[in-house]
Amino acid sequence: xxxxxxxxxxxxxxxxxxxxxxxxxxxxxxxxxxxxxxxxxxxxxxxxxxxxxxxxxxxxxxxxxxxxxxxxxxxxxxxxxxxxxxxxxxxxxxxxxxxxxxxxxxxxxxxxxxxxxxxxxxxxxxxxxxxxxxxxxx
Amino acid sequence: xxxxxxxxxxxxxxxxxxxxxxxxxxxxxxxxxxxxxxxxxxxxxxxxxxxxxxxxxxxxxxxxxxxxxxxxxxxxxxxxxxxxxxxxxxxxxxxxxxxxxxxxxxxxxxxxxxx
Numbered sequence: 001x002x003x004x005x006x007x008x009x010x011x012x013x014x015x016x017x018x019x020x021x022x023x024x025x026x027x028x029x030x031x032x033x034x035x036x037x038x039x040x041x042x043x044x045x046x047x048x049x050x051x052x053x054x055x056x057x058x059x060x061x062x063x064x065x066x067x068x069x070x071x072x073x074x075x076x077x078x079x080x081x082x083x084x085x086x087x088x089x090x091x092x093x094x095x096x097x098x099x100x101x102x103x104x105x106x107x108x109x110x111x112x113x114x115x116x117x118x119x120x121x122x123x124x125x126x127x128x129x130x131x132x133x134x135x136x137x138x
Numbered sequence: 139x140x141x142x143x144x145x146x147x148x149x150x151x152x153x154x155x156x157x158x159x160x161x162x163x164x165x166x167x168x169x170x171x172x173x174x175x176x177x178x179x180x181x182x183x184x185x186x187x188x189x190x191x192x193x194x195x196x197x198x199x200x201x202x203x204x205x206x207x208x209x210x211x212x213x214x215x216x217x218x219x220x221x222x223x224x225x226x227x228x229x230x231x232x233x234x235x236x237x238x239x240x241x242x243x244x245x246x247x248x249x250x251x252x253x
Contacts (some may be wrong), residue, residue, distance in 0.1 A: 013218075016197035023201070037203055041177050044201045048194070101190045101198070106174030113178070 001025070005059040007050045009076065012100055015051040018059050019044040025063065031136055039068055039134045042114040045107045046130050050074045052097040054127065066137055067116075072130045079122040086112065086120075139163040140249055142206060142229055145185060148247055149233045149240045151208060154215045156229030164206060167249040169241045173198040181252055187240055189213055193222065200226045210237045 003025070005018035023040040043059075050057035054076030062069040079085045086108050093103025112118050117133035142160045146153060153160065169187040170176055176186060176198050186204045188195060191213035199207055205228055209215060212234040223230050233240060245251070 013193060015194060016201070019201060020197065033203070037180075037201075040201050044197070045174070045177060100192060100194055101171060101173035102194070104172050104174050106172075106178070110174060110178055 001063045003059075003061040003063070005061075007047060007054075007057040007059060007072075007074070009051060009053070009055045009057070009074075011051055015048050016044050019047050022061060022063075022068075026068075029063070035134065035136055038114040039070075042111045042132055042134070043070055045111050045114075046070070046072045046132065048102055049107055049128075049130070050076075052093055052100075052102055053077060057127075064136075067133055067135045070130075070132045072132075073127065074129075075127045078124040078126055078128055079120070080124050082120050082122060139165050139183070140244070140247055142185075142231070144247065145206075145208065145244065145249075146231055148243045149208060149210075149231070149235055151231040151233035151235075154209075154230040154232055155220045155223050156206075156227070159205075159227070159229045162205065162229065165250055166252050167241065167244050168252050169237050176204070177202055179204075179252055184252070185244070185249070187237060187244075189237055191215060191219070193219055195219070196222045196226070196228065199223075199228050205229060207231070208233065208240060210235060210240050 026036045054074035057074030060071045088109045089105040091105035097103040115132040119131040122128040164185045165183040167185045171190040187208045189211045209232040
C-alpha cells in the first residue's frame with residue numbers, strides 16, 4: 001500500500017496528521033503495537049522537522065508485508081553538517097519551534113533509535129531527504 | 139498504581155475530557171515541557187504532566203501511546219485539543235497547581251518515575 005502526503009512549513013496545526021493516519025492504518029492491518037509506536041514516533045519527528053525547518057515537503061510511504069518504507073523530502077534550508085545534526089542537543093530551531101515543545105536537538109537521534117535503516121541526505125538552500133525503514137516482523 | 143480519580147483528587151485537578159475513563163490506572167509519571175523527551179519513552183500506563191498546552195502536546199501523546207495528560211499551572215485546553223484527545227481516547231486533566239507540586243504529591247502517593 002502506498003500513501004502520499006503534502007506538508008506545509010510552519011503549519012503546526014496540522015503537524016502530525018500524516019503520522020496519525022499511518023498509525024491508524026498500521027493498527028487496522030494488525031501490526032504489533034510496539035512496532036507501530038517505533039514507526040510513528042520516527043515518522044512524527046521527521047514530519048515535525050519539515051514543519052519546523054522547511055518551506056514545504058512531501059511524505060511517501062510504502063507499507064509492505066515485511067517492512068514500512070518512508071521517504072520525506074523537503075524544500076528548505078537543508079542541513080550543512082548532517083553528522084552534527086545527528087548529535088543529541090544540536091539544533092538550529094527557531095524560538096517559535098522551541099515554544100511548541102520541539103527544537104531541543106533530539107529529533108534526528110530519536111529517529112535513528114526508532115528505525116532499522118536511516119539515510120539522510122541534504123543540500124544547503126535546497127532541501128533534505130530522509131529515508132527510513134522499519135521491519136514489521138521482529 | 140493510582141487511578142485517575144486519585145490523581146485528580148491529589149492534584150486538585152479538573153477533568154476536561156474523558157471523565158468516563160477516570161477509573162483507569164497509571165503506574166508511571168513523567169513531567170516535561172519538551173515533547174521530544176516524551177517521544178523517547180517506552181513505558182505503558184504513563185501520566186504525562188506538563189505546562190505545555192498546544193495541539194502538538196496531544197499529538198505527541200497519541201504517537202507515544204500515552205492515554206492521560208495532566209496540565210499544570212492553570213494552562214488552558216482549546217476545543218481543538220479536546221477533540222483530538224477524544225478521538226484518541228486520551229484523558230485530559232488540568233490543575234492550577236505547579237508542576238513541582240503535582241510531581242511531589244503523586245510521587246508521595248506511590249507513582250513511579252520512568253527514570
